[in-house]
Amino acid sequence: MEQIIANGLYLGAQYALIALGLTLIFSLMNVLNFAHGQMYVFGGFVTYTVVVQLGLPFIVGLFASAIVLAIMGAAIEKFLFAPVVRRSKRDESTMLLAAGVAFFLDAVILLFFGEKQRGVPKIVNGVFNWDMRIIMPYDRILIGVLAILLIVVFIAFMNYSKTGRAMRALAQDKMAAQLMGVNVARYSMIGFALGAMLAGLVGGLLVTITGVNLGMGGPTSIKAFLMIMIGGAGVISGAIAGGFILGMMESVGLTVLSAYGDITYLVIFATLMIFLAVRPQGLMGKPWG
Amino acid sequence: MTKILSVENIELYYDHIYALKGVSIDVDEGETVALIGANGAGKSSILRAITGLRPVKSGQILYEGQKLNGTSASEIVRRGISMVPEGRRAFPLMSVKDNLLMGAFTRTDKAEIEQTLENVLTRFPRLRERYHQQASTMSGGEQQMMVIGRALMARPKLLLLDEPSLGIAPKLVQDIARAIVAISRDEKVSILLVEQNSRMALSISNRAYALSTGSIALSGNSKDLMNDDRIKAAYLGGEI
Numbered sequence: 451m452e453q454i455i456a457n458g459l460y461l462g463a464q465y466a467l468i469a470l471g472l473t474l475i476f477s478l479m480n481v482l483n484f485a486h487g488q489m490y491v492f493g494g495f496v497t498y499t500v501v502v503q504l505g506l507p508f509i510v511g512l513f514a515s516a517i518v519l520a521i522m523g524a525a526i527e528k529f530l531f532a533p534v535v536r537r538s539k540r541d542e543s544t545m546l547l548a549a550g551v552a553f554f555l556d557a558v559i560l561l562f563f564g565e566k567q568r569g570v571p572k573i574v575n576g577v578f579n580w581d582m583r584i585i586m587p588y589d590r591i592l593i594g595v596l597a598i599l600l601i602v603v604f605i606a607f608m609n610y611s612k613t614g615r616a617m618r619a620l621a622q623d624k625m626a627a628q629l630m631g632v633n634v635a636r637y638s639m640i641g642f643a644l645g646a647m648l649a650g651l652v653g654g655l656l657v658t659i660t661g662v663n664l665g666m667g668g669p670t671s672i673k674a675f676l677m678i679m680i681g682g683a684g685v686i687s688g689a690i691a692g693g694f695i696l697g698m699m700e701s702v703g704l705t706v707l708s709a710y711g712d713i714t715y716l717v718i719f720a721t722l723m724i725f726l727a728v729r730p731q732g733l734m735g736k737p738w739g
Numbered sequence: 740m741t742k743i744l745s746v747e748n749i750e751l752y753y754d755h756i757y758a759l760k761g762v763s764i765d766v767d768e769g770e771t772v773a774l775i776g777a778n779g780a781g782k783s784s785i786l787r788a789i790t791g792l793r794p795v796k797s798g799q800i801l802y803e804g805q806k807l808n809g810t811s812a813s814e815i816v817r818r819g820i821s822m823v824p825e826g827r828r829a830f831p832l833m834s835v836k837d838n839l840l841m842g843a844f845t846r847t848d849k850a851e852i853e854q855t856l857e858n859v860l861t862r863f864p865r866l867r868e869r870y871h872q873q874a875s876t877m878s879g880g881e882q883q884m885m886v887i888g889r890a891l892m893a894r895p896k897l898l899l900l901d902e903p904s905l906g907i908a909p910k911l912v913q914d915i916a917r918a919i920v921a922i923s924r925d926e927k928v929s930i931l932l933v934e935q936n937s938r939m940a941l942s943i944s945n946r947a948y949a950l951s952t953g954s955i956a957l958s959g960n961s962k963d964l965m966n967d968d969r970i971k972a973a974y975l976g977g978e979i
């Protein structure tokens with residue numbers, strides 16, 4: 451039991467971070483970023499390159515992932531999404547663009563990093579063992595704690611910094627935000643960069659545990675969408691709830707259902723469909739807050 | 740007196756349908772000017788043109804003697820024009836505090852922002868009581884006070900108010916009218932007040948313009964307009 455909860459929390463923290471980035475982008479620009487999973491994979495490969503190829507410390511790799519993905523997110527917003535949002539009134543336009551970006555990033559990853567699974571050597575050794583009730587390698591604990599720390603920092607940033615406040619304002623009422631002097635183009639770009647940065651950071655964190663490979667992008671995007679559908683799109687609390695709920699469900703599934711074969715996600719999808727039929731806006735469905 | 744704002748012969752279109760066909764308006768420094776007219780006359784469109792939310796097709800807008808046309812909405816706020824939009828447009832999920840702080844978004848003078856915040860909270864004591872409350876949970880009147888306070892947080896030189904009495908309980912309309920008079924008296928600010936409640940607008944303004952389907956039908960001293968038969972017939976009939 452304790453083991454299931456510990457695993458769920460560990461997974462949930464990573465998931466929540468991914469969902470936060472996705473929901474931030476959605477709430478600011480009404481863009482469903484189908485390339486979010488690819489951004490996560492890209493972040494993992496950046497950390498891998500810095501740590502394994504260049505031999506630099508893990509923390510440097512993590513910073514590099516954050517910076518590279520922030521710049522990539524800003525560029526993708528400025529040169530691709532912003533012009534499309536400006537010219538097209540139809541939501542499908544940005545959806546198609548996002549799907550295109552996902553394929554493009556897959557190709558870029560293949561080109562630069564290849565199709566092999568890549569990992570980073572353990573950053574700490576040893577295993578935590580609490581009376582055989584919770585057994586968890588120290589590196590997982592460290593990564594889990596880092597993820598939770600990042601969530602806390604992100605929430606504090608959104609709630610208490612001037613930039614965070616401006617992004618919330620933009621998400622809640624674009625016209626009113628403009629009247630306050632918020633430059634919509636600039637803050638959309640900052641929001642997109644921040645969302646991509648979060649995806650990259652999770653990639654950098656998880657490459658030390660599970661490694662990354664080219665094929666993970668799509669499935670990760672799907673999981674991220676599951677999370678914000680569970681929690682309610684465009685809401686901070688919803689993304690966090692969705693992340694931890696999915697993490698917990700996976701953890702339970704892998705322990706309890708593994709006896710029946712690989713049916714965890716089948717059960718999760720079935721549950722989610724019923725849930726969304728009853729509550730289509732998700733748990734906390736309302737505009738960004 | 741020096742003009743702070745001069746709107747010269749502007750035309751504004753939505754797609755191919757005109758909303759304004761050659762409108763001119765002046766606001767002098769320190770003055771309160773009312774803009775009255777029926778629903779759909781184009782009052783909000785004038786404010787959208789001034790704040791840069793909507794481009795004009797022709798004509799020009801001079802603010803402090805300089806052309807505003809083509810300046811972005813966020814830059815216009817920095818120059819000292821604040822607007823309280825129609826329908827209030829509070830940030831619904833933010834606290835009163837965060838709504839007010841958003842008003843000071845363009846400012847960097849931390850200590851003086853605190854001072855302005857204190858002034859606003861003193862002017863609208865209800866906002867102090869509700870300081871940490873989420874905006875969407877407040878009444879329409881309270882939200883209106885809040886968004887007026889939010890606009891004041893920018894310390895504007897020109898304040899544009901778009902129908903502050905809209906959807907407000909009649910008892911509170913008086914409070915809002917008083918607040919506008921007090922702001923005009925205490926702050927170094929010129930006010931352009933858009934209203935469908937013509938009686939209220941004329942009673943608290945120095946001058947007024949009456950707009951009718953995209954052009955100015957009448958203008959003059961507010962006191963004179965209040966007794967003008969054409970105004971009485973068109974804009975004052977039936978209202979309290």
Ligand SMILES: Nc1ncnc2c1ncn2[C@@H]1O[C@H](COP(=O)(O)OP(=O)(O)O)[C@@H](O)[C@H]1O
Pocket residue numbers: 753754757758776777778779780781782783784785
């Ligand atoms: N976003 C818009 N798209 C198309 N037409 C609009 C839009 N906003 C206003 N209009 C039209 O422009 C005219 C003037 O509108 P507006 O300036 O809002 O009037 P008022 O504020 O006096 O009620 C109206 O006929 C209105 O229907």
Ligand SMILES: [Mg+2]
Pocket residue numbers: 779782783784825
């Ligand atoms: Mg209007």
